[in-house]
Structure formats: structure tokens, C-alpha cells
Amino acid sequence: MSASSETLQTLRSLARESYKYGFITEIDAEAAPPGLTEDTVRFISAKKEEPAWLLEWRLAAFRAWCGMAQPDWAKLQLTPIDYQAATYYSAPRQSAGPKSIDEVDPELLRTYEKLGIPLREREILAGVAVDAVFDSISVATTFKEQLGELGIIFCSMGEAVREHPELVRKYLGTVVPQNDNFFAALNSAVFSDGSFAYVPPGVRCPMELSTYFRINAAKTGQFERTLLIADAGAYVSYLEGCTAPQRDENQLHAAVVELIAHEDAQVKYSTVQNWYPGDAEGRGGIYNFVTKRGACRGARSKISWTQVETGSAITWKYPSCVLEGDHSVGEFYSVAITNNRQQADTGTKMIHIGSDTRSTIVSKGISAGRGQNTYRGLVRVQPRARGARNHTQCDSLLIGERCGAHTVPYIEVRNPSARVEHEATASRISEEQLFYCRQRGLTTEDAISLIVNGFCREVLKELPMEFAVEAQKLLAVSLEGSVG
Amino acid sequence: MLEVTNLHARLNDGREILRGIDLSVKAGEVHAIMGPNGSGKSTLAAVLAGREGYEVSEGSVSYLGRDLLVMPADERAREGLFLAFQYPIEIPGVNNMYFLRTALNAQRRHRGEPELDAGQFLRIVRARLKLLDIGEDLLQRAVNVGFSGGEKKRNEILQMAMLEPRLAILDETDSGLDIDALKLVARGVNEQRSPERAIVVITHYQRLLDYVEPDRVHVLQRGRIIQSGDKALAVELERRGYGAAEEAA
Numbered sequence: 001m002s003a004s005s006e007t008l009q010t011l012r013s014l015a016r017e018s019y020k021y022g023f024i025t026e027i028d029a030e031a032a033p034p035g036l037t038e039d040t041v042r043f044i045s046a047k048k049e050e051p052a053w054l055l056e057w058r059l060a061a062f063r064a065w066c067g068m069a070q071p072d073w074a075k076l077q078l079t080p081i082d083y084q085a086a087t088y089y090s091a092p093r094q095s096a097g098p099k100s101i102d103e104v105d106p107e108l109l110r111t112y113e114k115l116g117i118p119l120r121e122r123e124i125l126a127g128v129a130v131d132a133v134f135d136s137i138s139v140a141t142t143f144k145e146q147l148g149e150l151g152i153i154f155c156s157m158g159e160a161v162r163e164h165p166e167l168v169r170k171y172l173g174t175v176v177p178q179n180d181n182f183f184a185a186l187n188s189a190v191f192s193d194g195s196f197a198y199v200p201p202g203v204r205c206p207m208e209l210s211t212y213f214r215i216n217a218a219k220t221g222q223f224e225r226t227l228l229i230a231d232a233g234a235y236v237s238y239l240e241g242c243t244a245p246q247r248d249e250n251q252l253h254a255a256v257v258e259l260i261a262h263e264d265a266q267v268k269y270s271t272v273q274n275w276y277p278g279d280a281e282g283r284g285g286i287y288n289f290v291t292k293r294g295a296c297r298g299a300r301s302k303i304s305w306t307q308v309e310t311g312s313a314i315t316w317k318y319p320s321c322v323l324e325g326d327h328s329v330g331e332f333y334s335v336a337i338t339n340n341r342q343q344a345d346t347g348t349k350m351i352h353i354g355s356d357t358r359s360t361i362v363s364k365g366i367s368a369g370r371g372q373n374t375y376r377g378l379v380r381v382q383p384r385a386r387g388a389r390n391h392t393q394c395d396s397l398l399i400g401e402r403c404g405a406h407t408v409p410y411i412e413v414r415n416p417s418a419r420v421e422h423e424a425t426a427s428r429i430s431e432e433q434l435f436y437c438r439q440r441g442l443t444t445e446d447a448i449s450l451i452v453n454g455f456c457r458e459v460l461k462e463l464p465m466e467f468a469v470e471a472q473k474l475l476a477v478s479l480e481g482s483v484g
Numbered sequence: 485m486l487e488v489t490n491l492h493a494r495l496n497d498g499r500e501i502l503r504g505i506d507l508s509v510k511a512g513e514v515h516a517i518m519g520p521n522g523s524g525k526s527t528l529a530a531v532l533a534g535r536e537g538y539e540v541s542e543g544s545v546s547y548l549g550r551d552l553l554v555m556p557a558d559e560r561a562r563e564g565l566f567l568a569f570q571y572p573i574e575i576p577g578v579n580n581m582y583f584l585r586t587a588l589n590a591q592r593r594h595r596g597e598p599e600l601d602a603g604q605f606l607r608i609v610r611a612r613l614k615l616l617d618i619g620e621d622l623l624q625r626a627v628n629v630g631f632s633g634g635e636k637k638r639n640e641i642l643q644m645a646m647l648e649p650r651l652a653i654l655d656e657t658d659s660g661l662d663i664d665a666l667k668l669v670a671r672g673v674n675e676q677r678s679p680e681r682a683i684v685v686i687t688h689y690q691r692l693l694d695y696v697e698p699d700r701v702h703v704l705q706r707g708r709i710i711q712s713g714d715k716a717l718a719v720e721l722e723r724r725g726y727g728a729a730e731e732a733a
Binding site for chain 2: 433435438441446451454455456457
């Protein structure tokens with residue numbers, strides 16, 4: 001047996017056990033009847049005891065959605081989604097919302113412990129406050145009191161609607177309007193929960209804020225909505241992680257994230273997305289259709305997206321920055337891995353509106369197996385954006401012969417003083433690199449992981465420390481079975 | 485330590501490159517394998533290190549009493565076989581020091597020794613750098629990326645010094661080096677000489693052997709060792725050329 005076929009066998013055996021978050025939690029859940037009508041929207045709004053304005057807001061979104069078609073411009077092949085077969089609301093059944101962590105169903109706490117996300121504050125890594133969203137409902141938010149002393153609000157979206165309606169009403173939908181696109185409209189109609197954070201003027205949030213999303217119930221979509229606001233001069237760093245059980249059918253995830261940075265404020269948003277990717281033959285897996293956008297409202301504000309996308313059968317996601325304030329800065333750092341039959345169409349939009357705005361895009365796509373990986377990015381410089389600058393670097397790494405990498409940059413410049421640069425490369429992990437590493441004693445798996453981590457270095461170094469270590473491990477796991 | 489017996493190897497396209505190599509290397513010895521371009525020197529190194537793309541059609545190789553040819557390349561490395569590459573490979577984004585520590589720890593794990601943390605590793609690597617007269621900046625760069633030819637070779641010698649192999653094979657490590665770099669490589673090799681370690685120096689020219697004194701010299705020609713002798717053979721080759729050696733054989 002040649003070394004490569006032997007390696008392949010080892011990797012295959014590893015791949016079978018690679019998705020370790022695929023378990024299902026047996027828990028009594030309360031769900032809306034399947035299908036999506038105005039009644040579903042009313043049901044969800046009523047369940048959450050929402051004010052009338054929010055119900056109207058949802059209904060407007062629903063009506064917009066009814067007139068829209070699922071976008072088909074992305075380079076993705078997917079089975080048609082039956083929106084009337086899905087369930088749009090599923091919540092673990094508990095008497096009202098938990099007042100404290102002690103009221104949370106122990107089964108749920110065990111689930112999060114299995115995921116490596118302990119919710120009990122005493123067990124939590126110092127410096128990370130966690131909001132955990134299970135199917136449609138936020139089950140616990142930690143460190144709330146400590147943050148409260150600084151005037152920082154960090155809670156579930158549901159709670160924000162109840163406790164801080166003026167803030168929610170002021171900002172909700174101002175970055176991603178209800179009718180922005182098909183999936184955003186769907187989310188706006190049926191969003192169940194998500195996280196909300198507000199950092200008051202001049203406050204530097206002393207810990208990482210984090211949300212952990214978990215899809216558990218079968219045939220259920222998850223439609224969380226996250227809204228983060230950094231008021232003038234504030235700073236916040238936010239982490240998002242996701243997993244889902246291993247199931248044979250595809251499950252829908254259509255989230256919306258809105259970020260707002262006022263004058264001199266900074267928002268750093270990091271995602272490690274590890275939704276169930278489907279099996280090696282492409283059965284099952286999450287359909288991940290996400291709209292993420294940040295508005296740099298004030299002068300000198302900065303929004304930075306960092307994403308490590310390793311999961312999902314389909315990823316459709318373009319975290320973007322609208323650079324309204326003069327001298328505002330937008331950044332997008334992305335690693336997207338597609339292995340087996342995974343497909344990703346991901347990138348960003350940088351909209352330069354204010355003068356002297358700057359944006360940086362670093363995208364690293366890794367394709368293995370039969371994975372298809374597309375970078376799609378728009379850099380638009382509006383007429384008023386004097387002196388706008390963009391640098392885009394877009395690198396693809398291919399592992400094996402059956403995968404694909406595609407780069408689709410759109411550049412629209414309407415101000416002659418703008419400077420826009422785009423660099424793109426595509427390369428393969430070479431036999432030479434692998435042999436060199438193995439000759440120094442590394443196993444093939446370790447060698448691939450080392451080479452891929454090197455390839456992604458510019459992006460990984462943008463992640464907060466604890467996340468970076470996780471992400472490195474995840475890259476290695478995601479690529480198991482990729483060499484043949 | 486290394487017993488090569490009647491080794492035949494061909495490329496995947498069927499061309500036979502090694503046509504019956506016999507070679508016996510004992511611990512503590514330094515052997516030089518010399519030969520003109522295309523004689524099979526680098527193929528021999530590649531087959532011994534387990535590189536893919538070659539098929540061994542006949543013969544055997546025993547290393548430390550084990551059948552070397554059934555071991556995967558990475559296991560050979562962890563068992564102490566080191567190949568200094570003729571053309572070291574670039575690995576973008578991977579810090580050279582991290583690479584070296586990862587490799588060393590993979591080998592230490594294999595031997596059941598505790599892994600070295602960053603601090604312990606740094607102390608050892610600094611001492612080696614000093615000994616080899618290599619600047620510390622080499623550690624902070626990505627593996628071989630943007631290295632000059634001389635830096636790449638020095639980096640190979642540094643890796644050898646850190647990994648402390650049982651059997652080191654240097655594949656034309658001296659080619660393309662100026663005299664200072666050559667001396668440095670020679671110093672690295674001499675510093676590694678020990679009763680427990682064997683070193684095989686593959687070279688086209690005799691000049692490295694001005695600084696590294698071999699116990700045995702072999703002449704490789706058309707896939708066979710046609711002549712073996714002591715260091716005087718190298719001097720003779722340099723004077724009379726490989727053609728004379730072939731005639732003599």
C-alpha cells in the first residue's frame with residue numbers, strides 16, 4: 001500500500017467521527033405548527049409577548065418576503081427548500097423565562113457543557129460573557145450584573161424587547177431593513193431570539209461578549225437576530241459560535257446580524273461557524289443563509305469582521321460594512337473551508353460613503369474533497385468618498401483534484417481619488433510541502449493542518465486568543481479525509 | 485545502521501534510476517556519495533527518505549535492524565532518519581521556529597520524551613544558532629520563504645542540529661554555496677559527528693570534502709556504485725573526473 005492510500009484510510013476513519021457535536025438533546029419543546037403564514041408570525045410575536053409595533057414590523061417583513069424569490073445568483077447547488085414544511089419556532093418548555101442560571105433546565109446546561117460552553121459563571125473562562133441560544137430561545141446570559149455596572153446591556157433579543165424597547169426600536173432594521181433580501185425578510189418575520197448588546201459612550205467592554213447558537217429540534221429553522229451597538233467612543237469585541245446535531249435532512253439557518261458603530265467606536269465581531277456540514281456524500285447539513293452588516297455611522301468608527309467558516313452544507317454569507325462616517329474603517333478577514341460536498345459562497349461588501357474611508361479584505365478559501373468555494377465581494381466607492389482606499393487579498397488553496405475555487409470580485413468606483421487594489425492567488429498543497437513536513441516527523445494530518453494554518457495565518461491572528469486555538473483545531477478536523 | 489542491498493528503484497513512468505545499489509553504513513561513520521548529474525544520487529536519498537513517486541522493484545534496505553522500505557516517510561523521520569533537502573521547500577505563513585518545535589516535539593513524543601515548551605525550546609535553539617553562527621532572525625520568518633540559497637541550506641543544517649538524527653543524509657547541501665556558507669555547512673556536519681550517528685553526504689564536487697573528512701567515499705554512476713574507497717578516492721575523482729572512474733570500474 002502506498003503511503004498516500006494508507007493516509008487516506010486513516011483520514012477516512014477519522015472523518016467518520018469528526019463531527020463531535022452531532023448529538024441530540026432529548027428535551028420537551030414547544031413549537032409552532034409547521035408552515036409560514038401571517039398566523040405563524042402572530043403566534044411567534046404573541047409567544048414572546050411583543051409590543052404591537054414589533055408585530056407590525058414583522059408583518060411588514062412577512063408581506064415583503066411573500067413577494068420575493070429566493071436568490072439564485074450564488075454559485076450554489078441546493079435542493080429546493082419547502083418553506084411551508086419547516087417549523088419556525090421551537091422553544092424548550094419551561095415555565096416563564098429563567099430568572100437565573102439555577103432555573104435553567106439541567107438537561108440544557110449539560111448540553112452546553114458537552115459543547116464545551118459551560119454556562120455557570122464560576123466555571124467560565126474569565127473574560128467571556130456568554131449568551132446561549134438553543135433553537136429559538138436564549139437560555140442563559142452570564143456576567144450580566146458585572147456588565148450592568150458599566151452600563152453595558154448584554155441580553156437576549158427577547159429580553160431587550162421587553163426591557164429596552166426604546167433602543168431596539170431605534171436601531172432594529174436600520175442596517176439590514178426588513179425587505180433587504182429574501183432571507184433577511186424571512187428572518188425579520190419570524191426571528192425568535194438572538195443577542196443584544198449596547199455599550200454606552202466611552203466605555204470599553206472589559207470582556208469578550210459571546211453568543212453560542214445551537215440548533216437542536218428536528219425540521220426546525222433557526223432565525224436568530226443579533227443587534228450590537230457601540231455608542232460614541234465605545235469598544236466591544238463579540239464572539240459567535242455555532243453547532244447543530246447530525247441529521248440527514250437539511251436544516252435552515254437564516255440569521256441577521258446588525259452592528260452599529262457611532263463616532264470613534266469600534267466593534268470587532270468574530271465568528272467560528274461549525275454547523276453540521278452534512279456527511280461525506282452530502283446528505284444533511286445546515287443551509288446557512290446569513291445577512292450580516294455593520295454600519296460605521298460616526299467619524300473614525302471601525303467595524304471588523306473575522307469569520308472562520310468550517311461547517312454547513314451551504315454557506316451564503318457576506319458580512320459587510322457601510323462606511324458612512326468620514327475616516328471610518330471596515331475590515332473583513334475570512335477563512336472558509338469546504339470539504340466533501342460542502343459549498344460556500346461567501347465574501348463581503350465594503351460600501352465607501354464617507355471621505356477617507358478605508359477597507360481591508362483578506363479572504364482565504366480552502367477547498368478539499370468535492371467542496372466548492374466562491375469568494376464574492378463588492379467594493380463600492382460612492383461619489384462623496386474622496387480618498388477612499390481598499391485593499392483586497394483573496395487566496396485560494398486547493399487540496400485534491402475534485403474541488404473548486406472561484407473568485408468573483410465586483411468593483412464600482414465613482415470617485416476618481418479612490419484607490420482600490422485587488423490581489424488574488426490560487427495554489428495547491430504540494431506533494432513537496434507534505435513530504436518536507438513528513439520528513440521532519442509530522443504525520444500527514446499534522447502536516448496538512450500546519451500548512452493550512454500557515455495559509456490562514458493572517459486571518460487567524462485577528463481572532464481573540466481562546467478562539468484562535470479553537471479555530472486551529474477546527475481547521476484540522478474539517479480537513480480530515482481531504483487527502484486522496 | 486544502514487544496509488542497502490541490491491536496491492533497484494524506478495520512477496512511476498518506468499525508468500529505472502537505481503540499478504543495484506549496495507551500501508553499508510555503520511554508526512559513527514561519515515560516507516560521501518559522489519557522482520555526476522543524473523547518476524541517481526538524489527534518487528537514492530529520496531528512496532531512503534520514503535518520498536513518493538518511486539517504486540522499489542528489487543533489493544532491500546535495513547535501518548537499525550528494521551525493514552526501512554515498509555515504513556512511511558514520517559515514521560522514518562521519527563526513527564531518526566533525516567534528509568537535508570537539495571531544494572528546501574517553502575511553507576508560507578508557518579513560523580520557522582514553530583515548525584522546528586513542532587517537528588522536534590513530534591519526534592520526542594515518538595521516543596516517549598516530554599515535549600518542549602516554547603521557553604525550553606528557545607534556550608536550546610539559541611545555543612545551536614550560536615554554535616552554527618546563524619542569525620536568530622531566521623527563526624522568526626516563514627519556513628524558507630524569501631530565504632536566500634545560503635539561508636535555506638543553513639536552515640537545513642539547523643534543523644539537523646536540533647533534531648539530532650541517528651542517520652543524516654545531506655543531498656547536495658553544498659551546491660550553490662559560497663566558500664563561507666560551505667564552511668558553515670561543514671561545521672554543522674562536523675559538529676554532528678558522533679559514535680552513535682551516521683552521516684551520508686551526497687555531493688557532486690569534492691570541495692565539501694576539504695572540510696568534512698569522510699571515512700568512505702563511493703562513486704555512483706548510472707544507478708550503481710562503481711567504486712568505493714577512502715578519502716583519497718575523492719581527491720582522485722576531482723583530478724581525473726568521473727569518466728576515469730567509470731573506465732577503471
